Amino acid sequence: MSTPGRGLHGRVLDTLGPAITAGEYPPGSVLRTDELAQRFDVSRSVMREAVRVLESMRLVASRRRVGVTVLPQTEWNVYDPQVIRWRLAGADRPRQLRSLTVLRSAIEPVAAGLAAQLATPEQCAELTECALGMVANSRGRRLQGYLVHDIAFHRVILTASGNEMFARLGDVVAEVLTGRTHHEVMFEDPDPAAVTLHVQVAEAVRAGDADRAEHLTREITVGALQELDILAP
Amino acid sequence: MSTPGRGLHGRVLDTLGPAITAGEYPPGSVLRTDELAQRFDVSRSVMREAVRVLESMRLVASRRRVGVTVLPQTEWNVYDPQVIRWRLAGADRPRQLRSLTVLRSAIEPVAAGLAAQLATPEQCAELTECALGMVANSRGRRLQGYLVHDIAFHRVILTASGNEMFARLGDVVAEVLTGRTHHEVMFEDPDPAAVTLHVQVAEAVRAGDADRAEHLTREITVGALQELDILAP
DNA sequence: GTGACTTATAAGTCTGACTTTTTGATCGCG
DNA sequence: CGCGATCAAAAAGTCAGACTTATAAGTCAC
Structure with missing residues (x-):
């Protein structure tokens, strides 16, 4: 790694x-x-x-x-990838995962909106491919395959945003998604609603619909926050 | 520094x-x-x-x-404060300011929403004080005084969000605001609408209205994006 | 041309002596 | 007795030189 x-x-x-x-x-x-x-x-x-x-x-x-x-x-330089890895490997891993998930919830919707405006045809194709891969692995406990495509999906979004600061968070998101899979729902299939949302985001980006891409991605991240019981009362 | x-x-x-x-x-x-x-x-x-x-x-x-x-x-570790300073001091300063402003536009609204839920009475008071300081320095080319309160305002929001990753962006925001003041509107008074928005954000946070705080802050950051001609067509 | 062998190179490591800054204790003076 | 100046010790900082190791690249035999 x-x-x-x-x-x-x-x-x-x-x-x-x-x-x-x-x-x-x-x-x-x-x-x-x-x-x-x-x-x-x-x-x-x-x-x-x-x-x-x-x-x-x-x-x-x-x-x-x-x-x-x-x-x-x-x-501490909490954005240093090395520091993030060390903390994720240690005692305050839960705390760290929460911080990072909140960070995701702020960044990714905006990144998706930008991606809808800036993504190249190649990136759009890649995104669709990832979404399809998620669908294909969404049933029958094929969590490993699902995870790979999920990570790739979010990485493409962050890269396609055209913002280097966003792009550099690809590794962080990968860590969070991996951690989530390996700790909570290891035996459950992913939420079908989440899978659908990813497909719809891919469509919105391809269609250049920034608002729709942003709002759909926000729904995805809200789901991630709920999983960790981080939500407004 | x-x-x-x-x-x-x-x-x-x-x-x-x-x-x-x-x-x-x-x-x-x-x-x-x-x-x-x-x-x-x-x-x-x-x-x-x-x-x-x-x-x-x-x-x-x-x-x-x-x-x-x-x-x-x-x-590059583009979140390393040292790297950020070096780049801001160098040739691709404009590019860097754009990246950071987009980052702000993603983070600050979410931070404000969280701050509305989590801010202590002391932090609310501090926020109001900052907003009042901005109002007091908003006319008559008192840009230096305005800037100090503006920076303090955003720093309190980021800290009060309770998220360490957000809190660590206080210095970055300070750099962006300082750079903006010292390069563009050095001789113009700040936009009255922006000043009003800051006051309203302080009110929303004090009232615990997360949605309102988030949306008002988003308006502020949209303004910042527009100043740099970063906007959806 | 391909593969094994050799060599030169630049990073990596270790050691020991020396310098500099800073803390905290000591001492003298009012 | 208190207070400031002085001094000594401690730990980081710096340097120079010798040695080790990995490896890119060239060489040679086949």
Whole structure:
């Protein structure tokens, strides 16, 4: 999925990153580079590189004569894909999935509206193909096949929006959809209404109907919010 | 605003980051660590730390026997605050401002809706104060005072939404608003309609009217899009 | 031309010495 | 006794140099 063992410092990050984002070191905790280097059995240079990366993610701050201080969550670069992965793999995965689902509910309808205006014929075809793939896998517990097409569908929408910030959320949406499938409805077939909505979105985008694409996508995301019991009373 | 001269490697980044994001090194360009270290007159260790940070931002990839390769824009971590600042300071500032404004138009209405449900009395008071400050500075070319309250207003909305991903966009919105003021309407008073909308949003949030808060905020962001000539035909 | 082998290259790693900043303790003075 | 200036220690920061490792690319035999 990501970039595994890219050197020793990467190995260190694979351990330290999840530990920090999981809250094992409460905000304000002080670490020392030398001690960490010993603990991970690497040289100080390697350890320093790892700390620099954590620093650029705003997970820690390094100050002379003090050490490496763990920063509070409010400082973290929560959009960093690496940070997102670490948090999804850790203790506050549910919380993280909620945040990301709310984010989706804001972004995707707007992206769909833009896609209706900007999608190339190739993208429209791809979208239709994805929707058909979802239909084909929507019955008989073919959840894996369904998931693949679902992810591809949303990725095309985000890319076709023409906005680079939206496009970069493709991986995040993939994570959320995967997490959802693997935790809740693993044994149920997907909601037929949701499948229909995806087909209709594909049609609306192809027809260039921005308003319709936006509203239909909003219905999809409302469904996602309801699954997590996030809704207005 | 950000974190200036935090060591030698930071100094290097202040030059290399903007250069790369400005496209001075086209995607695929290969840099060598040793050469860079010489050019910036720093040791290899310092240069390596800088490269590691650029790597974690996905601006470059480092491979043995090849060198440090500049990655295409599609790989960049475009949500990294540092990357955003570098790009806003560089050549594709206009493009970046457009992307961010579209992002705002997706996020802020949803954030306002949530804020209407979740804002504390203190946050409501703060919001009203900001709106009043905007009114007070809306005439007579008091743009600086207006901008301060405008930024504070949107920051409170994003924070009060209770979503950490939204909250972290406060700085981005601040950048966009500042950029807008300092480039276009520097000499014109702000649109009275926009000022009124902000006051109404504050009222809706205080009243707990999520739908109204969301729709009013959408009107605000539509205005922002129109200023940049981003609109559906 | 194809495949195995060799080589040159640039990143990666480690070590140890030295510098700089900053905290907190100590000391002198009012 | 309190307070400010001074000093020492601690930890990050920097540097230089030697060595290792992966690998792209060239070479040679078949």
